[in-house]
Amino acid sequence: MSRFRLDIQAVDDEHIYWNKTLYVVKNQYLKKKDVDVITTLDNKRFIKGFKDSFSIYDVQQKEAIHQDLEGVNTFSIKYGNEDLILDQLMQERFEPIVPKLLKDVTTGSVYPYPQYDKAFPKEIKTATPEQAAFIKNASLIYSIANSPYFLIGVFNYDHDIWAYDWLYLDIHGQVVEQFDLDSFKVSDQIGRLVWPSKEMVIPYQKVTSVKYYTGSDELYLVNIEGKEGDSEYGVWDRKAQLWSIEPEYTSILALDISKGIYALQKEENYTLYDSKKQEKLGVKAYQYIRSDGLVQVKLEDKTVSYYIDIYTGRAYLEQ
Numbered sequence: 365m366s367r368f369r370l371d372i373q374a375v376d377d378e379h380i381y382w383n384k385t386l387y388v389v390k391n392q393y394l395k396k397k398d399v400d401v402i403t404t405l406d407n408k409r410f411i412k413g414f415k416d417s418f419s420i421y422d423v424q425q426k427e428a429i430h431q432d433l434e435g436v437n438t439f440s441i442k443y444g445n446e447d448l449i450l451d452q453l454m455q456e457r458f459e460p461i462v463p464k465l466l467k468d469v470t471t472g473s474v475y476p477y478p479q480y481d482k483a484f485p486k487e488i489k490t491a492t493p494e495q496a497a498f499i500k501n502a503s504l505i506y507s508i509a510n511s512p513y514f515l516i517g518v519f520n521y522d523h524d525i526w527a528y529d530w531l532y533l534d535i536h537g538q539v540v541e542q543f544d545l546d547s548f549k550v551s552d553q554i555g556r557l558v559w560p561s562k563e564m565v566i567p568y569q570k571v572t573s574v575k576y577y578t579g580s581d582e583l584y585l586v587n588i589e590g591k592e593g594d595s596e597y598g599v600w601d602r603k604a605q606l607w608s609i610e611p612e613y614t615s616i617l618a619l620d621i622s623k624g625i626y627a628l629q630k631e632e633n634y635t636l637y638d639s640k641k642q643e644k645l646g647v648k649a650y651q652y653i654r655s656d657g658l659v660q661v662k663l664e665d666k667t668v669s670y671y672i673d674i675y676t677g678r679a680y681l682e683q
Contacts, residue, residue, distance in 0.1 A: 376408050379423045386410060386423070397423075402462055406479050406509060411462055418466055420480060430480075432470060435463025439474050441499070441537075442487040448500040460553045465505065476507040476514060478550065484514060485537035495539045498531050506558065508548050513540060515550055515559055527561055549576050557584070566600045574600075580621045583608060599626070599639065608639050619655045619674050627653040636677050646677020 373381040379397070380387050386398040398421070402413045408423045419431040438451040454464045464477040473483035484505060488496055503519035512535045517528030532540040550559040555575050557565065562574040570589040577583050582603040587595050588611045598611025608624075609616065615629040624640035633649035651660040657671045657680075671680045 373404055375404055375410065375423055379408075381410065406481070409479075411480070413462065418462065420466075420475075430466075430468055430475065433466040433468055433475070436465050436467045436474065437463075439465070439467065441485065443491070443496045443499075448488070448496065450500060450502050450505075452501055452503055454504045476505045477553075479507055479509045481507055481509060482512070482535055485533065485535060488533075488537045488539075490538040492539075495531060498529075499533070503528065504558075506550050508550065511548065512536075517558070527563065528558075530559070551575065562586075565602055577618055577621050583621065585616060585618070586611060609637070617653060617655075619653065623675065625674050636672075636674060638675075645675070646672070648677065 375381055375386070378389055380389060380394070381401060381404045384399065384401050385396055386401050387394040388397045389395075398410075398412065400412050400414055402411050402418075404410045405420070409429065410421055410423070412419045412421060412428075416434060418433040418435070419428040420433070421428050437453050438449065439453075440447045440449050442448070460477070462477075466475045466480055467473070468475070468483075472486070475481075475483055484507075488499060491499070498518060499516060501518050502516050504515075504517045506515040506517075508515055514533045514535075516531045516533055518531075520527050520529060534540050548559070549557065552558055557574040557576055562571045565574050565584055566586055572587040572589055572595060574587070575585040577585065582601055584600045584602060586598050586600045588598070589595065595614070596611045597613045597616045598607050599609040599616060600606075601608045609626065609628070613628050613630055615634070617627040617629075617634065619625045619627055619636075624638055625645075626637045626639060627634040627650070628637045629635075633651060634653050635649050636645035636653065637643075638645055648661065651662060651667065653659050653672075653674070655674070657674050658669060659672050660667055660669050662668075672678060673680065
């Protein structure tokens with residue numbers, strides 16, 4: 365028996381994104397507004413794509429904010445009388461759904477991932493020759509959301525660590541050496557933390573990956589290499605420099621970060637856990653637990669779904 369799972373994203377109070385389609389919510393009904401939508405962005409924007417051409421829209425506007433965009437892995441930037449060719453982009457582990465750099469074929473402006481919210485400068489105005497050489501050798505360029513800055517990384521060519529050296533550039537083409545580096549986080553397309561790098565988050569030698577929790581500045585989901593090479597997950601408190609949840613689980617689901625409620629999996633099933641009280645909640649194990657309290661349990665030869673209170677483990681409906 366196949367299982368169909370809804371994966372609906374709210375764009376704003378009036379629009380939702382589901383199955384490559386944008387819908388308007390009116391009188392509790394869904395009305396199709398746009399198709400060929402590849403992904404949603406911040407500030408009520410979304411990207412449409414057809415073949416190798418992309419456009420960025422705002423849900424409140426009929427005309428595209430940017431259209432005729434093409435994915436590129438190389439472009440040039442002026443530095444004095446020289447044209448620097450950035451031809452080593454984008455060296456990352458995973459192929460993105462939308463290219464990480466979108467170039468306007470009319471203006472030549474390049475808009476970087478993840479929000480494609482601002483154009484990369486066409487000229488470096490303030491930089492030393494060493495900094496300009498660093499930019500020329502850039503392996504990745506990310507836009508830092510809600511700021512005038514870009515994150516530039518040069519891959520250090522260690523595939524066991526997969527780390528980068530860093531430089532920061534603003535929209536005016538000036539290298540930035542000092543600003544609040546803890547004020548932003550940047551992740552790749554599968555949610556793994558790029559900045560701050562995992563070495564900055566946790567001083568642990570066998571960290572495989574780090575993901576940050578939205579709504580928390582200091583809690584991170586950390587994947588480490590276990591004693592026998594298996595992946596094990598824990599929750600690291602960067603501020604306190606200790607494990608909020610020890611790294612001994614095969615999966616950790618955050619149900620309510622602010623109240624410290626998680627679902628922990630060691631073998632097949634999940635259990636509810638209160639990290640602030642450091643105790644399990646309820647007595648049952650579940651095949652899956654959602655943040656709204658919907659759980660799945662296996663009873664004899666069938667799977668049953670019902671709702672629980674995730675803060676106590678109490679079932680609303682007894683089966």
